[in-house]
Amino acid sequence: MSRVLNFSAGPAALPAEVLEQVRDELLDWHGIGASVMEISHRGKAFLGIAQQAEADLRELLAIPSNYKVLFLQGGATAQFAGVPLNLTRRESTADYVNTGAWSKKAAGEAKKYCRVNVAADAATGKYTSIPPQREWRLTPDAAYLHYTPNETISGVEFHWIPESGSVPLVGDFSSTILSRPIDVARFGVIYAGAQKNMGPPGLAVVIVRDDLLGRVRSDVPAVLDWTVMAGDGSMYNTPASFSWYVAGLVFQWIKRQGGVAAMEKLNRAKAQRLYAEIDGSALYRNPVEPSCRSWMNVTFTLARAALDADFLEGAKGAGLMGLAGHRSVGGMRASIYNAMTLAGVEVLIGYMREFERRHG
Ligand code: PMP
Numbered sequence: 494m495s496r497v498l499n500f501s502a503g504p505a506a507l508p509a510e511v512l513e514q515v516r517d518e519l520l521d522w523h524g525i526g527a528s529v530m531e532i533s534h535r536g537k538a539f540l541g542i543a544q545q546a547e548a549d550l551r552e553l554l555a556i557p558s559n560y561k562v563l564f565l566q567g568g569a570t571a572q573f574a575g576v577p578l579n580l581t582r583r584e585s586t587a588d589y590v591n592t593g594a595w596s597k598k599a600a601g602e603a604k605k606y607c608r609v610n611v612a613a614d615a616a617t618g619k620y621t622s623i624p625p626q627r628e629w630r631l632t633p634d635a636a637y638l639h640y641t642p643n644e645t646i647s648g649v650e651f652h653w654i655p656e657s658g659s660v661p662l663v664g665d666f667s668s669t670i671l672s673r674p675i676d677v678a679r680f681g682v683i684y685a686g687a688q689k690n691m692g693p694p695g696l697a698v699v700i701v702r703d704d705l706l707g708r709v710r711s712d713v714p715a716v717l718d719w720t721v722m723a724g725d726g727s728m729y730n731t732p733a734s735f736s737w738y739v740a741g742l743v744f745q746w747i748k749r750q751g752g753v754a755a756m757e758k759l760n761r762a763k764a765q766r767l768y769a770e771i772d773g774s775a776l777y778r779n780p781v782e783p784s785c786r787s788w789m790n791v792t793f794t795l796a797r798a799a800l801d802a803d804f805l806e807g808a809k810g811a812g813l814m815g816l817a818g819h820r821s822v823g824g825m826r827a828s829i830y831n832a833m834t835l836a837g838v839e840v841l842i843g844y845m846r847e848f849e850r851r852h853g
Contacts, residue, residue, distance in 0.1 A: 693735070
């Protein structure tokens with residue numbers, strides 16, 4: 494068996510240690526004689542798994558006790574609707590900061606349910622920078638302010654938290670959660686799909702401040718209703734139990750690595766290495782303003798797009814997978830989430846150098 498170095502943007506690489514543990518426990522979890530995916534979500538075994546996962550996530554992110562943690566389905570996209578449906582009335586205004594494809598999609602979904610004010614728009618700059626907050630046109634009594642801390646496609650990341658005053662701040666942390674500490678108390682809602690830094694697809698985590706529950710509209714589907722889900726321990730219906738279990742193993746793995754502070758150190762180092770290599774090269778280029786370059790998704794183009802296919806073909810031969818940029822933008826993208834090691838990034842850099850020597 495040989496495993497490739499996986500730079501996919503998501504579903505993304507999981508720590509090998511976690512996969513090995515899943516393999517070892519697959520047929521018979523802790524002597525119960527069945528797999529986690531075959532047992533009742535209401536039984537003692539799964540309830541223990543679920544509670545441990547929540548406790549570990551709370552510990553990792555130091556989530557204050559006045560926040561609920563929900564393990565839901567439908568990915569982050571379901572929460573693009575879940576956020577306005579839980580926090581607005583039709584006549585409310587929600588502020589959105591558009592820094593890329595994902596914030597645009599989130600705003601587009603919200604427009605179905607409430608008024609949307611695009612408070613700042615980085616589209617004119619082709620999503621290569623983040624407008625400073627002093628330029629944002631915020632609504633004083635907005636139902637919430639939504640932003641996307643890391644734009645997975647263009648590789649643009651906030652390295653600061655917006656000021657929202659008394660307006661609840663909502664962040665789509667899908668591609669950056671657990672990559673470093675988060676000051677949760679600054680947020681009304683944090684949500685994230687699991688399939689990058691947390692576990693397998695099929696799961697989304699919502700962290701919501703207690704006072705924001707109960708504002709939900711009466712006609713909201715129960716599976717999107719945070720108040721219902723919080724009341725039922727995310728088990729109003731059958732949860733994505735296997736994904737929840739694997740996410741729990743990932744949380745324990747992060748704890749063994751030294752928690753999110755250790756992840757931050759590692760992720761900063763990986764990103765710095767890769768950007769330094771790109772900036773120092775004549776063949777590769779990253780267009781993102783340095784102050785908002787993503788630590789998670791490092792995008793780059795080759796000087797001649799005609800070389801793209803060769804680059805990807807050679808990468809495949811070298812055991813490097815998932816380097817093609819998103820289909821909407823092309824170029825290359827190396828996604829270097831928590832499970833990617835510094836040694837893995839060094840292998841990529843070695844391949845990039847070798848390719849440049851031959852084609853530069
Ligand atoms: N938000 C961000 C930042 C993402 O990167 C993605 C997926 N790549 C999504 C939302 C959508 O997530 P899902 O496919 O889980 O609905």
